[in-house]
Amino acid sequence: xxxDLCFRLSVGENGLECKVIKSGADVTEAEIKGDCxxxxxxxxxxxxxxxxxxxxxxxxxxxxxxxxxxxxFQLLLALKKDAGESNKRVSFIAHSIPVLKYIDLYGAAAMxxxxxxxxxxxxxxxxxxxxxxxxxxxxxxxxx
Amino acid sequence: MNLDSAKKVFFLESRENLQxxxxxxxxxxxxxxxxxxxxxxxxxVHTIKGSAGMFGYQDVTNFAHVFENLLDGVRNGExxxxxxxxxxxxxxxxxxxxxxxxAENEKAVPDEVVSEGEVLIERLKGFQSETExxxxxxxxxxxxxxxxxxxxxxxxxxxxxxxxNRYWHISLRFGENIFTTGLDPFSFIGYLKNIGTxxxxxxxxxxxxxxxxxxxxxxxxxxxxxxxADKGIDKVKIMDVFEFLTDDCTVIVLPPHSEVDHYCQMIAxxxxxxxxxxxxxxxxxxxxxxxxxEALELQSSKSTDDGENHxxxxxVMLKEKMIPETVMExxxxxxxxxxxxEEQRKRSIRIDADKVDQLITLxxxxxxxxANIKQRIGQTDDTDLSEAVEQMARLVDDVRDSTMYIRxxxxxxxxxTFKRTVHDLSRDMGKQVELVINGGDTELDKTLxxxxxxxxxxxxxxxxxxxxxxxxxxxxxxxxxxxxxxxxAFHESGSIVIEVSDDGKGLSRDRIYAKAxxxxxxxxxxxxxDRTLWNMIMLPGFSTAEKVTDISGRGVGMDVVKKNIDxxxxxxxxxxxxxxxxxxxxxLPLTLAIIDGFLVTVxxxxxxxPLDMVLECxxxxxxxxxxEGGNFFTLRGEVLPYLSLGELFYGDNFKNxxxxxxxxxxSHDDKNKIVIVEYARKRAGFVVDHLLGELQTVIKPLxxxxxxxxxxxxxxxxxxxxxxLIIDVPRLIEYVGNNVKLRGKK
Numbered sequence: 001x002x003x004d005l006c007f008r009l010s011v012g013e014n015g016l017e018c019k020v021i022k023s024g025a026d027v028t029e030a031e032i033k034g035d036c037x038x039x040x041x042x043x044x045x046x047x048x049x050x051x052x053x054x055x056x057x058x059x060x061x062x063x064x065x066x067x068x069x070x071x072x073f074q075l076l077l078a079l080k081k082d083a084g085e086s087n088k089r090v091s092f093i094a095h096s097i098p099v100l101k102y103i104d105l106y107g108a109a110a111m112x113x114x115x116x117x118x119x120x121x122x123x124x125x126x127x128x129x130x131x132x133x134x135x136x137x138x139x140x141x142x143x144x
Numbered sequence: 145m146n147l148d149s150a151k152k153v154f155f156l157e158s159r160e161n162l163q164x165x166x167x168x169x170x171x172x173x174x175x176x177x178x179x180x181x182x183x184x185x186x187x188x189v190h191t192i193k194g195s196a197g198m199f200g201y202q203d204v205t206n207f208a209h210v211f212e213n214l215l216d217g218v219r220n221g222e223x224x225x226x227x228x229x230x231x232x233x234x235x236x237x238x239x240x241x242x243x244x245x246x247a248e249n250e251k252a253v254p255d256e257v258v259s260e261g262e263v264l265i266e267r268l269k270g271f272q273s274e275t276e277x278x279x280x281x282x283x284x285x286x287x288x289x290x291x292x293x294x295x296x297x298x299x300x301x302x303x304x305x306x307x308x309n310r311y312w313h314i315s316l317r318f319g320e321n322i323f324t325t326g327l328d329p330f331s332f333i334g335y336l337k338n339i340g341t342x343x344x345x346x347x348x349x350x351x352x353x354x355x356x357x358x359x360x361x362x363x364x365x366x367x368x369x370x371x372x373a374d375k376g377i378d379k380v381k382i383m384d385v386f387e388f389l390t391d392d393c394t395v396i397v398l399p400p401h402s403e404v405d406h407y408c409q410m411i412a413x414x415x416x417x418x419x420x421x422x423x424x425x426x427x428x429x430x431x432x433x434x435x436x437x438e439a440l441e442l443q444s445s446k447s448t449d450d451g452e453n454h455x456x457x458x459x460v461m462l463k464e465k466m467i468p469e470t471v472m473e474x475x476x477x478x479x480x481x482x483x484x485x486e487e488q489r490k491r492s493i494r495i496d497a498d499k500v501d502q503l504i505t506l507x508x509x510x511x512x513x514x515a516n517i518k519q520r521i522g523q524t525d526d527t528d529l530s531e532a533v534e535q536m537a538r539l540v541d542d543v544r545d546s547t548m549y550i551r552x553x554x555x556x557x558x559x560x561t562f563k564r565t566v567h568d569l570s571r572d573m574g575k576q577v578e579l580v581i582n583g584g585d586t587e588l589d590k591t592l593x594x595x596x597x598x599x600x601x602x603x604x605x606x607x608x609x610x611x612x613x614x615x616x617x618x619x620x621x622x623x624x625x626x627x628x629x630x631x632x633a634f635h636e637s638g639s640i641v642i643e644v645s646d647d648g649k650g651l652s653r654d655r656i657y658a659k660a661x662x663x664x665x666x667x668x669x670x671x672x673x674d675r676t677l678w679n680m681i682m683l684p685g686f687s688t689a690e691k692v693t694d695i696s697g698r699g700v701g702m703d704v705v706k707k708n709i710d711x712x713x714x715x716x717x718x719x720x721x722x723x724x725x726x727x728x729x730x731x732l733p734l735t736l737a738i739i740d741g742f743l744v745t746v747x748x749x750x751x752x753x754p755l756d757m758v759l760e761c762x763x764x765x766x767x768x769x770x771x772e773g774g775n776f777f778t779l780r781g782e783v784l785p786y787l788s789l790g791e792l793f794y795g796d797n798f799k800n801x802x803x804x805x806x807x808x809x810x811s812h813d814d815k816n817k818i819v820i821v822e823y824a825r826k827r828a829g830f831v832v833d834h835l836l837g838e839l840q841t842v843i844k845p846l847x848x849x850x851x852x853x854x855x856x857x858x859x860x861x862x863x864x865x866x867x868x869l870i871i872d873v874p875r876l877i878e879y880v881g882n883n884v885k886l887r888g889k890k
Contacts, residue, residue: 038323041360070330071323075360082355105333107345130345132427
C-alpha cells in the first residue's frame with residue numbers, strides 16, 4: 001500500500017530533516033535534507049534503519065542534502081554494500097551537488113550504479129572518471 | 145587556543161628552525177654531499193613555510209616556497225652544491241629571518257627589503273632554471289629513472305623489475321575516529337589535485353559491516369589511489385598532504401614503477417585480505433595481470449617449489465607477507481628511533497624567564513630564612529630538632545642548586561652563531577679560517593650567555609680581522625693556509641673560562657709599546673712585562689690597527705669588551721706570542737644570584753668572599769715583610785701579595801677600631817688571619833679580623849647609592865637579619881696586583 005501522507009520523523013533542530021514520502025513492503029521512498037555530516041550521522045542511520053528492513057527496495061531522495069562529509073558517503077556506501085549482499089535494492093535519486101562531488105572524487109559512481117543527473121551548467125565541475133569500471137551487482141551505469 | 149600565544153610559539157620555533165638552517169648550511173660547506181644535511185635543510189624550510197602560511201605571513205611563505213623548491217632540487221641531485229649555492233642560501237636565510245623579525249614587531253616590510261627579496265628570488269630561481277635546462281636535454285625516460293633511483297628502498301634494484309604502472313600509488317586507511325576529529329579525507333584527496341592529476345580513486349569497502357551493525361560515526365572505508373604527480377613533486381611532498389592525519393591512519397605512497405615486492409609489502413600492511421586488495425589493484429589497472437603472475441612466479445620459486453603454474457593470487461600475497469618482515473622490522477626500528485627523538489623534544493618545556501626569576505628570588509628568601517633557623521638552632525640543645533634542621537638545610541641546598549640549574553644553558557648555541565660570522569668575514573677578507581669549538585656543552589647562566597655574546601663576537605671578529613694573516617702571508621711563514629680559531633669553554637675554580645685563540649700573527653709588542661708611550665701610559669725605556677702591555681689594548685682609545693676596516697680597528701672595541709665583561713664580574717686576560725697567535729681568556733662567575741660564601745669580619749663589619757674563589761685561610765706573621773715595606777708574604781715558598789682589608793676600607797682609622805675590637809673580642813696575639821683567594825689564575829691574600837665560616841649567600845644588588853663602591857659587588861642578608869657585604873674578589877685581586885707591585889718597585 002502506498003501511503004501518501006508525508007510525515008516527519010525528526011525535524012531539523014540540527015539542520016537535518018528526514019521524511020518518508022511513500023512507505024510500503026516493496027518500496028519505501030524517503031528524503032533526507034539538510035546537514036548530513038557526522039553531527040547527524042547517528043540520527044540518519046536511525047531513520048534509515050527504521051525503513052530499511054521493512055521493504056525490499058529503498059529509494060532515497062538526496063536532492064536536499066546541502067552539507068555532506070565522508071561519514072555520510074560511507075553510510076550510503078554501507079547501504080549499497082549491504083543491499084548487494086542481502087538481495088535488496090537501494091537507490092539514490094536526485095543527488096544534490098555536494099553528494100555528487102563526493103561520489104565523483106571517491107570513484108563511487110559505478111559502484112553505486114544509480115542514475116546521476118547533472119545539469120548542463122554544472123557538468124564541468126565533475127569528472128566521473130574514477131573507480132572500478134565493472135562492479136559486481138551494480139545495476140548499470142548511466143550518467144547524463 | 146589564544147592566537148597570540150600561538151604566534152609567539154611560531155616566532156620562537158621559526159628562530160630555531162632558522163638557526164638550524166644556518167648550521168646545516170655551514171656544515172654543507174664542509175660536507176657537500178651529505179644527504180642528511182640537505183634533507184634536514186629542506187625540512188626546516190618546509191616547516192617555516194607551513195607554519196608561516198598558517199599565520200598568514202604570505203611573504204615568508206612565498207619566499208620559503210622558492211627556497212624550498214631549490215633545496216628540493218638539491219635534494220634530488222638536480223642542483224649541485226656549490227659555494228655560490230650556499231652563499232645564496234645563507235642570504236635567503238638572513239632574508240627570512242628579517243621578514244620574521246618584521247612580522248614579530250608587526251611592522252610593514254620596507255620597500256628596500258622587499259626588493260632585496262625579489263633579487264634573491266631571482267637568484268634562487270637562477271639555480272633552478274639551470275636545472276630545468278639540463279632536464280630538458282634529458283629524455284623523459286631518464287627522468288623516470290632518476291625518480292626510480294631517488295627512492296631509498298631500491299638502492300640496488302634494477303629498474304626492469306619495477307611494475308609498468310607509471311603513476312604513484314597511494315593507499316589510505318584511516319583511524320576509526322577520523323570523522324569525529326573533524327578531518328575529512330575528502331579534503332586531503334581533493335588537495336592532491338593541486339600537485340598533480342588523480343588518475344583513479346577506488347573506495348575500499350571491505351571493512352564495512354552489515355548495515356545493522358554499522359556504526360555511522362566510525363570510519364571503515366579506505367582508498368586506493370593512482371596519482372600522476374606534477375614535476376618536482378616527490379614522495380615527501382605527497383606524504384605532506386596527509387601530514388595532519390593522526391598516527392592511527394595508514395598512508396602508503398609507492399613511487400612510479402615500484403617493484404612488485406613493494407606492492408606486496410603494501411598489501412601486507414593493509415588490513416584487507418590480499419585477495420581483496422589484489423582484485424582492486426588489478427581491476428584499477430595499478431598492477432597488470434602479468435605483473436601479478438610475475439610476482440607469483442617469483443614467490444613460488446622463493447618459498448616452495450610446488451611447480452604449480454597458476455597458484456591463487458591470495459596465496460602468493462600471503463606468502464609475500466613473509467618476505468618483507470625484515471624490512472618491516474627495520475622500518476619499525478627506525479620509527480622507534482624517531483619517536484624517541486620526538487619524546488626527547490617533548491620533554492623540554494618553554495617557561496617564561498620571569499617565572500624562573502621569581503622562583504629564584506623565592507629560593508633566595510628560603511635560603512636566608514633557612515640560615516636564620518640554622519643559626520637559632522645552634523643556640524639550643526635540642527638534638528632532634530637540630531638534626532631535622534640539618535636535613536632541611538641539605539634539602540634547601542639541593543633546591544637552590546637545582547633552581548640555579550634551570551637557568552643554566554649550554555654555551556654551544558652561542559658559539560655556533562660565530563660560525564657564520566667567521567665564514568662571512570673570512571670570505572669578505574679573502575682569508576681562510578676554520579672555527580673549532582670545544583666545550584660547547586659547558587653550561588652557564590642564561591643572562592651571562594646573552595651578555596657575553598657581543599663581547600665574544602667582537603673578539604672573534606678581531607681575531608679574523610687582525611689576528612689571522614692572508615693565505616699568502618701564512619704560506620710564506622710556513623703556516624698552513626687555513627687558519628684556525630678556537631673557541632673553548634670550561635670550568636675552572638668557580639668560574640667559567642671562555643677562550644678565543646687564533647694561530648695568527650699575535651700581538652705586536654713593539655707597536656703596542658710605541659702606542660703606550662705615545663698615549664703616556666708608559667715612559668720610553670720603561671720595562672713593562674707582556675701581560676701588562678697586552679692588557680693596555682683594552683684601554684679606551686687604544687688601537688694599533690694600521691688601517692681601520694669596517695670590522696674593527698677604531699679603538700672602541702676592546703675597551704667596550706672589557707667594560708661589558710667587568711659588568712658581569714668577569715675578567716679578561718690576554719696571552720700572545722708573536723707570529724704564533726693570541727689567546728683571549730675570559731673568566732666569568734658561575735652564577736649571578738646565589739653563591740656559597742665565606743664569612744669574615746673586618747672592624748666588626750661582616751664581609752663575604754665567594755667560597756669558590758677561596759683557596760685557604762691561614763695565620764701569618766708579617767713582621768719581616770713589613771720591614772721591607774712591601775705587602776708580600778711567603779706561603780709554602782710561594783710569594784703572594786696581600787692587602788689588609790681594614791686598611792683599605794678604613795684607612796688610618798682602622799688601627800683605632802682594630803685595637804678596641806681586638807681588646808674586646810678576642811685576645812689573640814699579633815697573628816693575622818689571612819684569606820687566600822684566586823681568580824683568573826692570580827692569587828692574593830686578604831687580611832681580616834675574624835673567620836666566621838661558610839654560608840649560603842643570596843646576592844642582592846646594592847642599588848644606586850652604592851654605585852661607586854669598587855670593592856663590593858653586592859650585599860647579602862644573614863640569618864639574623866644583619867647585612868654582610870660581598871667582596872668583589874676579581875677587582876680586588878687586580879688592585880692588589882697593580883698596587884703591591886708598584887710599591888715593591890720603589
